[in-house]
Each structure stands twice: as structure tokens, then as C-alpha cells.
Amino acid sequence: MKFIADAMLGRLARWLRLLGFDVLYCRDIEDRELMRISRAEGRTLLTRDTRLARSKGLEAPVLIRSDDVREQLLQLADRLDFAAAAPRGRCDVCNSALEEVAEREQARDSVPEHIYRTCPAFTRCASCGRVYWPGTHSRSFRQTVAGLLRGRRED
Ligand SMILES: [Zn+2]
Numbered sequence: 389m390k391f392i393a394d395a396m397l398g399r400l401a402r403w404l405r406l407l408g409f410d411v412l413y414c415r416d417i418e419d420r421e422l423m424r425i426s427r428a429e430g431r432t433l434l435t436r437d438t439r440l441a442r443s444k445g446l447e448a449p450v451l452i453r454s455d456d457v458r459e460q461l462l463q464l465a466d467r468l469d470f471a472a473a474a475p476r477g478r479c480d481v482c483n484s485a486l487e488e489v490a491e492r493e494q495a496r497d498s499v500p501e502h503i504y505r506t507c508p509a510f511t512r513c514a515s516c517g518r519v520y521w522p523g524t525h526s527r528s529f530r531q532t533v534a535g536l537l538r539g540r541r542e543d
Contacts, residue, residue, distance in 0.1 A: 389468075389472050389473075390411075390412075390430065390431040390432065391404065391409060391410065391411045391432050391433075391434050392411070392412040392413070392422060392425055392429075392432070392433055392434070393411055393412070393413045393433075394433070394434065394436060394437060394440065396436040396437070397435070397436065397452060397460070398415065400452070400461065402480040404461075404464075404468075405479065405480045405483055406477050407473060407477065408470070408474035408475065408476070408477045408478055408485075409468065409473050409474075410478065410483065411434075412425065412429075412431060412483065413483075419437070419443075422435075423440075423445070423446060426446055426447075426449070427445065430447070432447070432448060432449065432450060432467075434450050434452055434464075435449060435450070435452065436455075438451060450463075461533065461536060462536055465536070465537055474486065476511045477511070477520070479513035479516060481513070481516060481518060482515050484514050484516070485514060486511040487512055487514050488509065488510075489510040489511060489512050489519065494512075495510040495512070498512075498518075499519055499521060503521055507522060509521075
């Protein structure tokens with residue numbers, strides 16, 4: 389399950405990456421290029437653009453209806469297969485899968501001192517080297533997402 393998001397959906401792209409989904413996102417990309425990559429790589433196009441969503445030759449593009457990232461995530465919830473997501477999430481900057489840092493000490497210089505003292509384990513982007521720890525993106529992010537998905541099921 390892979391996505392490509394249009395320029396309007398930067399926040400959604402970051403959220404999906406943190407959840408472990410593969411999302412290509414580039415702020416400056418032309419519609420034609422979005423469509424080409426979507427087709428070539430079998431990526432579901434996520435777009436706020438009605439015209440683009442109706443383009444011929446795209447496989448099931450998704451017209452995102454809301455400007456609110458929570459609503460956007462909810463709209464996608466049925467399509468998201470969490471079993472297929474990167475288990476430790478993806479780097480919200482470059483979209484690479486995060487891996488566990490084998491030796492804690494390797495993260496020492498990359499995180500604030502109090503974080504190093506209190507966090508038992510860290511993850512790292514295999515591509516850009518950015519180090520993540522539980523709460524990097526604030527507990528509120530995960531709570532928000534969990535709450536959203538839970539609320540949906542209770543509807
Ligand atoms: Zn990265």
C-alpha cells in the first residue's frame with residue numbers, strides 16, 4: 389500500500405509516514421508528474437483537486453474532502469492496512485522506514501540529554517539518520533490518531 393500526496397496534503401503525508409505508511413510528497417510537483425509517478429509506482433494518488441482526482445488512467449485516486457488533517461485521516465481509515473505499515477513507523481522527513489538503534493549509546497549525541505536518560509530505546513531513519521524516540525511526535529499525536537480510529541468504530 390503506497391501513496392503519493394499532492395502539494396496541499398503535507399500534514400497528512402507526515403501523519404501517514406509516522407504511522408508507517410509509504411507516502412511520496414513533494415511541495416513543488418506538477419500534476420503531470422504526480423500522475424506519472426502514481427501510475428509508474430502503483431501509488432494511490434491523494435489529492436484535494438477535483439479535476440486531478442477525475443483524471444483518466446489513474447487507479448482509484450482519492451479525492452480528499454476536508455482541509456482538516458484529522459478528517460483527512462478519518463476519510464482514509466478504511467483503506468489503511470496497519471499490518472502492512474512499517475512496524476516502527478517511517479521518517480516524517482524522508483519517508484524511509486525507521487529501524488531500531490541496536491546500541492543505545494549510538495543515539496546519545498542525537499537526542500537531548502534528559503531524553504537519553506529516560507528513554508530505554510530509540511529508532512532511527514535508515515536513510516537520513518534522524519533519531520526518534522517515544523514521544524518525539526508527542527504522545528498527543530498517537531492519542532489523537534488512536535482516538536480518531538476508535539471513535540470511528542464506535543459510530
Ligand atoms: Zn529520514
